[in-house]
Amino acid sequence: MPAARESLLDAAYTALARRPWSGVRMVDVAAVAGVSRQTLYNEFGSKEGLARALVRREADAYLAGVDRALKEGGLDTVAEWTVASARRNPLVRAALTGCWSERLPSPTLSAVPSSSAVPAQRRADGPLPAPADLVALVRDRSLAALGVAGTAKTEAEALARDCELAVRIALSCVMVPPGGGGGVGRMVREAIRAGRSG
Template identity: 90%
Template sequence: MPAARESLLDAAYTALARRPWGGVRMVDVAAVAGVSRQTLYNEFGSKEGLARALVRREADAYLAGVDRALKEGGLDLVAEWTVTAARRNPLVRAALTGCWSERLPSPTLTAVPSSSAVPAQRRADGPLPAPADFVAAVRDRSLAALGVPSAPKTESEALARDCELAVRLALSCVLAPVEEGGVGRLVREALRARTT
């Protein structure tokens, strides 16, 4: 039931915007999504399962945005997207920084036993990404998108360092905000300084 699953995740995200996760009730999420409470439990198994699926969905959306930014431009756009996504979405911010507030669900990052018949839930029940995992994922995606397959090893290593530098600068701007567009400028200046 992919449509019901997305409706339930949307309803849970909306509920989370209105109240702390501890105050989000499964019956209310099901009602807003227009499905039965049994459907919700069939999809997610528990409130923890719903939280894990919600975090997984938001993390996947963030990484899809990284891919779009890489297609549109370069590391400066990836950095801008990172800051923008973290400002707009408290779950993305928490996942990127590891700073989970009491308002948010704080699902365990390690895998939990899953007996779900729903493939998407089995994936959500797997290990959730930690901040270091995001750094590595963004670095590796950036390297794959920007790298030259025949480049010498030293050039590939330098590009990998540049990719990691860009994502780490972006994460620092999530925690210590800069003006709009400022992180892209910082990344461009830092990368320019490395080559001069």
């Protein structure tokens, strides 16, 4: 039921925009999605399962945007995407920074036990990605997209540092927006240039 699953996740995201997660009711999410409450429970198992799937979906959408940014530009474009995504989406911001407000699902959502009655393909097993996990994923995707294969070891190491630097500058701009002109893209370009020449 992929369409029902997406409708339920959309309804949960909309509900979260209107009220704290503690105030989001499963019956309301199901009604907005146009499915029965039983379908919701069949799909996610519990409110915790719905929250975990919602956070994962938003993190996956952010990473898909990283891939697009890498195709369209470079590390500065990835940094700009990161800042824009975190400003627009509180779940992405929380996943990237580890700063979870009381309005959001708990970051300590536990994995669904493997004996759960929820089908394995619909469970969100395992822990949610930590900020360090997301930084590593963005760094590794950037390295892959920028073509490390076939480069000298020192060049590959420098590129890995540049990738991590770009993400970390973006995260600092998420926490404290930059003042002045140019924004995060300019900061990343200047930092990489300075690191390479120094």
